[in-house]
Amino acid sequence: MLFQQQFLYAPGPTPVPERVQYAMNKPMIGHRSQEFPLLLEAAATRLKPIFGSDHPVTIIAASGTAALETAAANVLDENDDVTVIVTGAFGDRFASICETFGANVHRLEIEWGKTCSPDELRTFLQQTNKNMKAVIATYCETSTGVVNPVHELGKIVKEMTDALFIVDGVSCIGAVEVDMPRWHIDILASGSQKALMLPPGLAFIACSEQARKVIAETKTKRFYLDLNRYFSSYDNERSTPFTPAISLINGALEVCVMIEEEGLDNVIRRHQLLRSMLREGLKTLELPLLTNDQDASPTITAVMTTTDETKKLKKLLHEKYGLSIAGGQKKLKGEIVRIGHMGYSTPYHMLKMLNGMEMALTELTGSSVLGKGTAKAQEVWMQHV
Numbered sequence: 001m002l003f004q005q006q007f008l009y010a011p012g013p014t015p016v017p018e019r020v021q022y023a024m025n026k027p028m029i030g031h032r033s034q035e036f037p038l039l040l041e042a043a044a045t046r047l048k049p050i051f052g053s054d055h056p057v058t059i060i061a062a063s064g065t066a067a068l069e070t071a072a073a074n075v076l077d078e079n080d081d082v083t084v085i086v087t088g089a090f091g092d093r094f095a096s097i098c099e100t101f102g103a104n105v106h107r108l109e110i111e112w113g114k115t116c117s118p119d120e121l122r123t124f125l126q127q128t129n130k131n132m133k134a135v136i137a138t139y140c141e142t143s144t145g146v147v148n149p150v151h152e153l154g155k156i157v158k159e160m161t162d163a164l165f166i167v168d169g170v171s172c173i174g175a176v177e178v179d180m181p182r183w184h185i186d187i188l189a190s191g192s193q194k195a196l197m198l199p200p201g202l203a204f205i206a207c208s209e210q211a212r213k214v215i216a217e218t219k220t221k222r223f224y225l226d227l228n229r230y231f232s233s234y235d236n237e238r239s240t241p242f243t244p245a246i247s248l249i250n251g252a253l254e255v256c257v258m259i260e261e262e263g264l265d266n267v268i269r270r271h272q273l274l275r276s277m278l279r280e281g282l283k284t285l286e287l288p289l290l291t292n293d294q295d296a297s298p299t300i301t302a303v304m305t306t307t308d309e310t311k312k313l314k315k316l317l318h319e320k321y322g323l324s325i326a327g328g329q330k331k332l333k334g335e336i337v338r339i340g341h342m343g344y345s346t347p348y349h350m351l352k353m354l355n356g357m358e359m360a361l362t363e364l365t366g367s368s369v370l371g372k373g374t375a376k377a378q379e380v381w382m383q384h385v
């Protein structure tokens with residue numbers, strides 16, 4: 001069977017719009033040229049609403065994990081106390097990064113598939129009773145498909161501590177609401193290849209005034225990821241301390257233009273529609289979902305593979321129907337599959353996914369569910385305003 005392409009539903013990397021690919025093909029320019037400062041300033045400022053930031057967004061040539069490491073290295077000194085809310089594999093990764101820099105990491109472990117409630121954070125901070133340098137949360141936990149209530153968690157952090165509130169937004173920034181000042185977020189980290197519909201290769205960091213002060217005072221050794229270098233290079237010459245990923249920044253600017261054209265509110269609503277269409281369709285197909293509706297991410301959905309048949313779904317979808325989804329990570333390996341629906345993703349992509357699911361399930365179970373999930377998802381789409 002000829003497939004023009006594999007249809008990518010991984011929670012990163014995600015499909016890149018043609019417009020963005022064209023933008024990345026622009027002729028190379030020097031990063032010490034006259035043009036580059038204009039490009040960098042345009043991208044750094046037009047990313048501000050997407051990050052809900054008052055300040056230009058810092059762009060580093062690296063993957064998303066480098067954004068997390070940048071946050072840790074620039075804020076934590078050895079033996080600083082830090083609380084990391086661990087709702088899955090990425091919270092766990094952030095905790096490991098903090099440990100690497102010698103911090104005293106207090107892990108608030110939440111059952112995978114659930115979110116951290118404000119009460120759980122409040123109780124944990126009371127019981128730990130340490131002078132926290134930072135509290136870290138994952139906005140969308142990509143390994144389970146939940147969104148943590150960061151707007152409420154930030155309030156608790158500021159009520160109870162003088163800590164910086166640091167948020168990993170790698171798998172949702174560009175698809176969800178966020179307001180750094182109002183939600184008390186000091187550092188918001190993201191990457192290019194998820195909801196921002198770019199290839200891998202850019203790490204994004206937005207920082208509050210308070211964060212910048214702490215960053216200036218942090219002693220921890222760092223060179224490439226020293227944010228002070230990025231701040232002074234941007235402030236003084238609208239440039240970067242090291243050679244930037246110029247083509248990707250051209251792409252990032254085009255992404256900003258696309259989001260402005262659609263309207264950020266509409267982008268956010270579209271992702272909510274994708275979530276509802278897919279979840280309602282999957283429920284109609286009697287596939288059990290890992291998370292409840294209230295906690296469910298608009299960017300990624302996890303399906304529990306509890307039966308022998310559903311354990312074969314991922315392979316069959318890939319090999320026969322050209323649909324590429326992801327498996328579970330760490331303790332959820334073999335237990336779930338994950339479907340990404342972020343960035344360059346439309347309602348038709350959800351219908352296509354449900355189409356494939358219906359054919360694969362019908363083949364695996366021997367009883368036909370053709371048309372069932374898609375019909376439900378079509379109803380959801382038609383009701384959407």
Ligand SMILES: *Cc1c(COP(=O)(O)O)cnc(C)c1O
Binds near residue numbers: 141142170171191200
């Ligand atoms: C993908 C992801 C990361 C890591 O990003 P890389 O680009 O793979 O380094 C970190 N946090 C979350 C929540 C992610 O989804």
